[in-house]
Amino acid sequence: MGPGMLVVEHAGRHPATPRPGAVIDHPQPGLPADGAVAVGGAPAWFRALDDTTLALLAICRTDGTLLAANRQAFEGSGLAPAEQVGRPFWATGWWSGSTAVADRVRAWCAEVAAGGAPVRAQTPWFHADGSERTLDLTLQLVHDQATGTAYLLPNGTDVTDRLAAARTAARATAAQEEAEALRRLDAARSADVAHLRAVEAQLSRALELSEKVLANTADGIYGLDTDGRVEFVNPAAVRITGHSRAEQLGGEQHALIHGRRHDGSPYPREECPIWRALRTGVPVTADDEVFWRRNGTPVPVELVAVPTIEDGAVTGVVVSFRDLTDRRAAAEQAAELRRLEEQAAQERALSDRLQQALLTPPPEPDHLHVAVRYQPAAHGAQVGGDWYDAFRQPDGSTVVVIGDVVGHDSRAAAAMGQWRGLMRALAYDGGGDLPAVLRRVEQTARGLDVSTLATAVLARIERRPDLPGGATRLLRWASAGHLPPLLLAPDGTSTVLHTRPGLMLGVSADAVRAGHEAALPDDATLLLYTDGLVERRGADLDQGLAALQAAVADLGRRPVDELCDTLLARLVPASVADDVALIAVRLHPEDRPRPPGPARPTGDG
Structure with a gap:
């Protein structure tokens, strides 16, 4: 809705x-x-x-x-x-x-x-x-x-046609009554013959008009005698029920199309609203009846039964009915849409609560500023399995992880929690051999029947004052089918750390994983991100990465929290259909105090 x-x-x-x-x-x-x-x-x-x-x-x-x-x-x-x-x-x-x-x-x-x-x-x-x-x-x-x-x-x-039909029928009945009265007086009033003929002509015209109205109205119309036998039937009634005019004329209408209830059980004639109108002489409306087509299928109808009365006595009934199939189908469709929306909202709320519970605040290592953001997909979109993590190892190195589980439902969100937990537990004391950590994660996942596929980058920032070129920190990383890290220099130039990404997690526990290294200059910013930040319908990955580099070109010296918020605002439209996770690590020089400004635990853009 x-x-x-x-x-x-x-x-x-x-x-x-x-x-x-x-x-x-x-x-x-x-x-x-x-x-x-x-x-x-x-x-x-x-x-x-x-x-x-x-x-x-x-x-x-x-x-x-x-x-x-x-x-x-x-x-x-x-x-x-x-x-x-x-x-x-x-x-x-x-x-x-x-x-x-x-x-x-x-x-x-x-x-x-x-x-x-x-x-x-x-x-x-x-x-x-x-x-x-x-x-x-x-x-x-x-x-x-x-x-x-x-x-x-x-x-x-x-109801123009229906009212016109009723007025025409009333005029026809009145004209017929007047014609009958003139016939009774014919013998004594020969001078009234001309008047009688005029009335008959009027009746003929009224009947002709009535037939035209009956033939062109979308509602089915029956005329029944006092025994419920069909005296006239319009084309719409023939079309809706599938019974030909010849089949219906002279037959008992209730037995032919109205003798069973919705569930197929017998429908006694005495309980029928049409027969109630015949017995009482009072018009009857019913909005939940069912007629049965010639092929045995039911058609829901609403009907109005209007008795015809002559000289104070009921002489029959005119039944007008409307096929409710389309209206009922529209109502059922609307109800199903509401049900699906409620179900999606419940699943989304559950998965969002699970994700928020797992996305913990980042650490604050000396001279490193770690900022994290998680932005869920637009309201009503499917749930994603994006996650981030950041923690310190016993030797003082900082580990950052970004990942994305395949799928967009509550199961994907649950699998995200399993992969994140395994990665955190096994990487905490896993040292600097990151490919070995990924293999242990995958072997453990196989043993625990965690079969959902996922991509991830596992990275470790080590203090290495002996590096050439003045850099004092070393980045090690291993990728399991995930998007490459991006290194942003203070002057706005950036480098996409392209490497062969390797197989996704969950494909093969025995896959050979490669490790990679890069020196991290002071005041540079390392960015890890999920596909919701760079992938858009109609654009390839190279275009998305180029857009990312353009978006950060003027953010190299901005505070890292401001960098994250500005980047999300520039690249993620309000109607995005995928979640976004983002980690930014700013490397401050060690020969001066660490700038203030701790990272926020989470963010929604």
Whole structure:
């Protein structure tokens, strides 16, 4: 739904009269109300309903601003979305044909937005060509559970054809009654013959019009006699049920398409809402019935059964029904989307808590400044398995580790904890033979059935005052399929320490690992990072590394914490779909005091 859940207020309430004097101020352009999304930015759960067949399904701010509507609302009315979205709902083209109608819609919006009961009413609405039709409108207040944002949700079905059919049937019945009365008086009133013929012509025209309406409406319509036998059936009813006109005429409608419940059990005729209308002479509505197609499959329907009454006696019933398959499918899809979003949020929260618990503060060795950052992926994205670690060995050397587990789920986050724990435990007293440490880590992982693949760089910074060229520290490292370290000089020049990376962890416990060395000049900065910092869709790794070098070109003398934050801001977009872990080690000269400014334990960018 941004994903979020939809909460409907006062669901199921029927027509409500707007409070006298309730108004909504015209919204100010560009100023979202109540924390709602900007004009045109409907929540994700609403966009999933774009293809619904409802004549109108829209979403508005509580100040009435139209944010979006389904495709049928625009295509069916001939209105252009670009000209309607962003306007007050009552000022859109659907109500432009009548000021009184627009004022009434505005009052309804005010009533519902103020916390009143949902509104349901039949109201005129208009198409782009100026034609007036009738809409069965429901207006209610909903809340996005994820954001707390309230919205107005207008929706409705076009009942113009249904009402026209009912009016036409009523006119036909009235004309038929008048014609019958004239026939009874024919013998005594020969002068009324011309009038009778005129009435019959009117009846004929009414019947012709009724047949046209019945043939073109999307709703299925039946006419039944007092025994429930089919007297007429329109093409839509034939199409929806799959039973031909010949199969249905004269047959008992209940036994043919309505004799079983949803679960297939028998449905007694006496409990059927259509038979209740025949018995009582009172119109009956039902919104959870099922008809059965000729091929044996069920079709969910809502129906209205209106008895026909002549001389005070029930002579039959007209049944109008609508196929709810598409509407139910849309509702199920929306529910499944909400379920998946909730599940993803729960998994993400669990994995984030696990990662944060494992990402410990770095050490503060003399004349080394270690800064670390962990930035999770954007909200709603999959969970990653990125990690970092930094600790001192018994001989005073500093070890830094960066790694990334293959996968994006809670299992990947759990595997990250296993690999990190093994690496920390075995490297603590492993000395300077880093390839040997990686082999021991992999052999131990195999023995403990840790099978998830991972990449990592294990690095050790040693104090070596005897190095040529004035450097006093030596970097040793070994890579298991991970991205290369980057060494940044104070003047902004940088070197990517390219080496053959070796196999990933988890591939072969007997793989031969190579170790590498590089002198570390004073005031230089060593960067270790995961792929979320440099890899982007549509760009190769060389492009990502070049972007990294460009991003740090002016950061060589910046404080190391500022360097980390600036680098993340420059390279990691807000919508990034992968986690990012980063370690920066600044090498201060040993002939002067260590600058202040301890590293922060963790960061989120």
